[in-house]
Amino acid sequence: MTADKVRPAKQGRVRKWIDEGRDPATARWQAALEDMLDVFMPLLEPGKLVPVHPLNDADLPVFLAAMEIIDLSPGLPAVFLPPAIAEKVVPPESLKPIARIAAGRASYKIFIARPGENQRILCAEISEEADKPGVEIFQSGALLGTYDYKNQKDCLDQLTKIIRVHLWDREKWTRDDYRRYTVNWFEKVMDLHKGSVCVEKAFSFFHSPTLIKADRIDALFLLILEIIEKRLHDVDDPLNRAIAAIGTGNGEADAAARSSRLTDLLDQAVFELLTLIKDCDLFAFDTMTNRESDQFNRESARIVRKLAGMMQS
Structure with missing residues (x-):
């Protein structure tokens, strides 16, 4: 999946973001991520981290480690991508600084969305083979923040804190x-x-x-x-x-x-x-x-x- 494959339905939103001064590459990348999440949404149960591809023996420990540590409020859909899919989710060359893992290495990605008119998306690369495991937060076509870590453990240890700050539902709970x-x-x-x-x-x-x-x-x-x-x-x-x-x-x-x-x-x-x-x-x-x-x-x-x-x- 690349940013040049944004569906026509999202093109108007991308143009609006760019007209508002957003970086074009970042705006297109968020739209591409939204397209991907739209495809997976029927498979997801909000409040749970869901793998959207069968996991092999190497994938399962990574998923279980993520499941143990990631804490979601009940309205947040979350996707776990093993290498079979994650390796195909690559930001464009113009966003190379957020390409956290070299081609050919086993990539493990997590995407979490905070639904709403201005959807916020968290993207995490948690592979131990990543050059710099970490997280990006996108909203309204802009990169709101990045978090870089030395290794997988440090990334996972901090992930729930990031989720609670940036994505948790802040409205009064029922x-x-x-x-x-x-x-x-x-x-x-x-x-x-x-x-x-x-x-x-x-x-x-x-x-x-x-x-x-x-x-x-x-x-x-x-x-x-x-x-x-x-x-x-x-x-x-x-x-x-x-x-x-x-x-x-x-x-x-x-x-x-x-x-x-x-x-x-x-x-x-x-x-x-x-x-x-x-x-x-x-x-x-x-x-x-x-x-x-x-x-x-x-x-x-x-x-x-x-x-x-x-x-x-």
Whole structure:
């Protein structure tokens, strides 16, 4: 992808930027990046870093390292490009200073957009083979800033800070924003089995239950409920398939057996999530008061009943 391949629909915007005094090469490059993001947008889920090409064995560790550290507000679409695609995303010769990696080396790029009338785009080259890993920020056809680092680790370590400064949604968040942000964070914990996944605790209802007018036990089980409900709506999820395999039958005995099996599956799903939370040291179970312990036991039973009722309705 090069800047001379801007789609006609973007040409008017490019001319406007240039008329306003923007560098022509930079204006065309941002438009080309927007075109690329438009192509990938149907594959993306805002708030998550999504690879848009199959990852090979060499790509996966780079993606997982990026996923652990990159923290997105829930409205930000983000793309991870492995070398198979990233090596083709090359700025024009006139923007050579931002060409961070030599041709033929394994390039790993991340693009994150802040949607809006004046879309802002973050471009990061995080390859350990890059001459200078780093970040560029573009908006309205202008290069707003660049960040250069000595190596991949330094770049990744600073990337979330840059994202929060330049891209995070600064408008007042809704309850649904807090919900999506917290669920997105915990899904990364599930994927990585790590408690070190980056999170802004002041925006996570799990870490700050007062965001949703809850206490920490309520927040714990609300998160579990959100995760399992999402799994139950995913036809490819093993839990969904296991429940579907229970089947149907006639008679009270069959109905009782199906209900018991459903309860067992849901109880196991809740237990596995609680175990993950404990293993990742995300919740101080040993500090629960007697009142909280009673509340925990009630909520454990209630959530299974609620989920079972949803599946049987």
